[in-house]
Amino acid sequence: xxxxxxxxxxxxxxxxxxxxxxxxxxxxxxxxxxxxxxxxxxxxxxxxxxxxxxxxxxxxxxxxxxxxxxxxxxxxxxxxxxxxxxxxxxxxxxxxxxxxxxxxxxxxxxxxxxxxxxxxxxxxxxxxxxxxxxxxxxxxxxxxxxxxxxxxxxxxxxxxxxxxxxxxxxxxxxxxxxxxxxxxxxxxxxxxxxxxxxxxxxxxxxxxxxxxxxxxxxxxxxxxxxxxxxxxxxxxxxxxxxxxxxxxxx
Amino acid sequence: xxxxxxxxxxxxxxxxxxxxxxxxxxxxxxxxxxxxxxxxxxxxxxxxxxxxxxxxxxxxxxxxxxxxxxxxxxxxxxxxxxxxxxxxxxxxxxxxxxxxxxxxxxxxxxxxxxxxxxxxxxxxxxxxxxxxxxxxxxxxxxxxxxxxxxxxxxxxxxxxxxxxxxxxxxxxxxxxxxxxxxxxxxxxxxxxxxxxxxxxxxxxxxx
Numbered sequence: 001x002x003x004x005x006x007x008x009x010x011x012x013x014x015x016x017x018x019x020x021x022x023x024x025x026x027x028x029x030x031x032x033x034x035x036x037x038x039x040x041x042x043x044x045x046x047x048x049x050x051x052x053x054x055x056x057x058x059x060x061x062x063x064x065x066x067x068x069x070x071x072x073x074x075x076x077x078x079x080x081x082x083x084x085x086x087x088x089x090x091x092x093x094x095x096x097x098x099x100x101x102x103x104x105x106x107x108x109x110x111x112x113x114x115x116x117x118x119x120x121x122x123x124x125x126x127x128x129x130x131x132x133x134x135x136x137x138x139x140x141x142x143x144x145x146x147x148x149x150x151x152x153x154x155x156x157x158x159x160x161x162x163x164x165x166x167x168x169x170x171x172x173x174x175x176x177x178x179x180x181x182x183x184x185x186x187x188x189x190x191x192x193x194x195x196x197x198x199x200x201x202x203x204x205x206x207x208x209x210x211x212x213x214x215x216x217x218x219x220x221x222x223x224x225x226x227x228x229x230x231x232x233x234x235x236x237x238x239x240x241x242x243x244x245x246x247x248x249x250x
Numbered sequence: 251x252x253x254x255x256x257x258x259x260x261x262x263x264x265x266x267x268x269x270x271x272x273x274x275x276x277x278x279x280x281x282x283x284x285x286x287x288x289x290x291x292x293x294x295x296x297x298x299x300x301x302x303x304x305x306x307x308x309x310x311x312x313x314x315x316x317x318x319x320x321x322x323x324x325x326x327x328x329x330x331x332x333x334x335x336x337x338x339x340x341x342x343x344x345x346x347x348x349x350x351x352x353x354x355x356x357x358x359x360x361x362x363x364x365x366x367x368x369x370x371x372x373x374x375x376x377x378x379x380x381x382x383x384x385x386x387x388x389x390x391x392x393x394x395x396x397x398x399x400x401x402x403x404x405x406x407x408x409x410x411x412x413x414x415x416x417x418x419x420x421x422x423x424x425x426x427x428x429x430x431x432x433x434x435x436x437x438x439x440x441x442x443x444x445x446x447x448x449x450x451x452x453x454x455x456x457x
Contacts, residue, residue, distance in 0.1 A: 001374065001375065001418060002366075002370070002372050002373070002374045002419060003372060003373045003374065003396060005372055005373065040444075043444050043445065045372070045373060067266070070266060070267065070270055071270050071273075073270075074270070074271055074274065074441070074442065074443075074444055074447070074448060075398070075442055075443075075444050076398055076400075076439075076442045077267070077442075090261050090262075093261070093262070093263065093264050093265065093266060093267075093299070094261075094265060094266050095266045096264070096266035096267045096269075096270050097264070097266070097267070098264050098267050098439075098442055099400075118304075119262055119300060119304070120262050120299050120300050121262075121299055121300045121301050121332075122369060122402065123299070123369040123371065123400045123401055123402060124299055124300075124400075166369055166371060166400070167371060195367060196367065197367055197369070197371050197372070217365065220367070220371075220372065221372070250373050250396045
């Protein structure tokens with residue numbers, strides 16, 4: 001049976017890893033390489049590395065560093081941050097990345113997704129959507145939560161699904177980093193209508209939050225950062241808790 | 251160099267990732283799409299992201315296709331994901347297209363059960379059908395039998411004797427490991443399947 005997944009998210013900014021609250025108030029939480037080694041050794045279900053410096057710049061990813069990171073990762077490795085062309089993806093694959101995450105660039109370049117699917121198949125690209133609740137509507141934000149795309153999440157998902165995508169990461173900016181639980185209200189509303197593989201992100205503070213998220217049958221995976229960085233909780237702890245509650249995890 | 255191992259350099263594939271896993275289990279490996287290099291290798295690995303036809307087109311352009319179709323019996327071959335699907339007689343991914351026909355069968359889109367989604371992505375179990383294959387040598391299957399999948403098409407085998415492991419997904423099951431003599435195929439990604447994946451990869455490299 002296909003297992004529910006727990007995927008740590010690593011936010012890479014300048015030299016190290018950071019974590020904030022609601023996409024702000026960044027705190028340093030360590031170095032990239034030791035974290036990747038540790039998570040890979042701990043046999044996590046995947047790792048998402050997002051370069052949150054990148055989206056504000058026009059530089060190519062730092063392939064040399066990425067190559068070193070990948071040499072230490074033997075679970076699916078997702079990379080995102082400023083990917084805007086196919087050549088970058090070829091280079092990322094050559095250096096050891098397995099899946100790419102696209103977000104901001106997609107809003108004005110949906111054709112890029114078609115191009116990726118044509119080259120790499122629909123099992124490859126992962127669309128990431130960050131959103132905030134504004135007056136009862138769930139609105140997409142890009143560029144690290146700074147730019148209002150004036151688009152409702154459900155509409156945007158429909159547009160993406162028409163083209164086809166491997167997975168969708170949904171992150172509630174309002175819940176991010178607070179460790180008070182995921183955006184269950186939104187899951188209730190939305191997840192019924194999603195056909196893609198869904199990774200929920202933003203707000204996990206304890207294993208029971210993941211249990212609650214997996215009550216929504218459509219949630220295939222949860223992503224988390226703060227509880228691993230700031231509390232002495234490991235992905236393994238979460239899995240033991242979930243297993244005891246009959247959730248099908250590895 | 252212990253062995254002459256080569257990964258075919260398909261640019262749409264995660265060749266870097268496979269190289270890392272092979273190095274990790276203690277082997278050197280070359281990455282190339284040059285026919286002479288491939289002919290000079292004892293073990294060839296064909297990775298695969300992307301579509302059947304795109305991968306095939308690349309192999310035809312590089313003049314590798316014919317060599318692989320008539321792959322020598324005294325050497326070992328491993329296809330991963332689309333690389334495994336290319337072993338088939340036909341694929342129906344983008345209209346009917348022929349593969350190496352090294353292992354008889356057809357590649358078709360998975361028919362899901364109502365609660366399932368495509369692509370089939372994530373960790374799923376492999377159940378042993380034929381325990382005599384060396385690719386699963388020394389693997390103790392009990393709780394830890396999950397590997398990482400990422401695909402929408404399945405290899406429907408003509409002869410079940412080629413089936414080594416299957417995986418519960420879709421209306422029937424997924425063909426997850428196949429073998430015919432010196433030819434092996436893995437539908438999942440051993441390079442990304444943590445400890446179990448590395449063990450399976452090592453079994454192939456140890457042949």
